[in-house]
Amino acid sequence: MNKSKIVSLFAIALLFIPSVNLAFAVETLDVWTDQSTYELGDDVEIGGITDPYANVSLSIVYNDTMAVLLEADLAADENGTYGMEYSTSQQNVLLGVYNVTASANETEAETWFTIYAESEDPEPEEPDDEPLTVESAESIYYPGEVVEISGEAGPLANVTVTVVFNSTSTLLDEDLTAGEDGKFETSLQLSETAPEGLYDVSAVSGVEEVSVWFSVVAAPVDDDGDDDDDGDDGAPDGDGVPDGEGLENALERARLYLEKVRETLGRLAEEYENNTTVMDYIAKAEEALLEAEQHLDDAAAALEEGDMRTAARHLAAARNIMGRLKGFVNSIIKRH
Structure with a gap:
């Protein structure tokens, strides 16, 4: 057989040999977006990771119609990262869910995002009720003195005021109605033997509750200027100072x-x-x-x-x- 016939037969044989795909599936492939939801007009940052220098095909499909809105071929860098930006301000972008598919050789990865209409911030609503407050006229009292209590609530609001000593003994429990200006007040007469310590003042109106506290201390005894360990020397006296x-x-x-x-x-x-x-x-x-x-x-x-x-x-x-x-x-x- 001459040489030309051998070459011809070899060429014909090659036509019937299946082609060999030398591409192998990548070991790593992932895809993501920087957010899961976007307002119409936002830019979607798409990123992912795969094998270094791998070629990645990226597509974006609108779920409702399965319309393909984007097809792009990307190349990963030496670290295997790839990415692109997709603008939702284009005319063919609709509200709804979008699937993002990345494929590299025989491997695929998917993610999704949602586009919603830009919403206007609602006007802040005025609160229905005024904030509840309560206070005592002084922070420190002597036994036998009167504790003046006042506060503010909504106009004509019902307010319950209590005074409790040591978290156990209730000295005042009074239901009040605030005035048209929202103000309320009451008082507590301390006994001459009122114990020293902290007294809690609470006001409740609806679901709101606020509290403050005052202290009762023993009235000071005139020590005629004698020094003691508490550093009382030099305390101002009670005389008037006319000039x-x-x-x-x-x-x-x-x-x-x-x-x-x-x-x-x-x-x-x-x-x-x-x-x-x-x-x-x-x-x-x-x-x-x-x-x-x-x-x-x-x-x-x-x-x-x-x-x-x-x-x-x-x-x-x-x-x-x-x-x-x-x-x-x-x-x-x-x-x-």
Whole structure:
């Protein structure tokens, strides 16, 4: 057989030999979107991972009609990552669910996302009811004094006010109706033997409940200026101060006393830092201390303006608070 016949027969034989597919299934293939839902007009970030340098075919199909909206050929980088961006602002994009399919050789991966209409933010609704509040006129009381309680609710709202001592003894349980302005008030007469400690004041209106608390401390006893371990020396006395010089001296003594109370509270806070009850007492005392300090500042400002009457009034208010704080601190030391 000559050479030309051999070549011809070999060529014919090749036509009948099945082609060999040298492509192999990839080991890894995954696809995802940066979100599961998008507003119409958003950009969809599509990403995935596969074998390094693998070729990936990507398609996006609209579920309702099975219409193919996108077909793209992508190439993974040396790390196997691939991705593209799809805009939902195109005219053929409809609301609904879309399937994303990635295929590489004989492997497929799928994910999906949803497109919904852009919604307008609703106008904020005005609350039907006013916020519920309650407070006592003072934060510290002596036995025998009257506790003035007030607060605000919705106009003509029904409010129940309670005062409970030590979480067990109910001293006041009163149903009130707020005025047309939403305000309500009541009072509690403390007995002369009212025990020292914390008293919880609660107000309930509908499903709302708020609470505050006040403290009852023993009334201070006049010690005629004797020093004691509580640092009471230098406490302001109760005499009036009719002139500017007297007011100025009284303010100076009051500030010195205030600083001593602050130092005492600081020592107590360090000593009882793990005692929640005592720390609650101290926090309330520090609030009262700031209130007294503000009165002293107001008194100093009035004194500078020559308003002796206003200065004396603020000084008296500060003295009253600090006198209560003296009993307050003593009660902490005595009970703990």
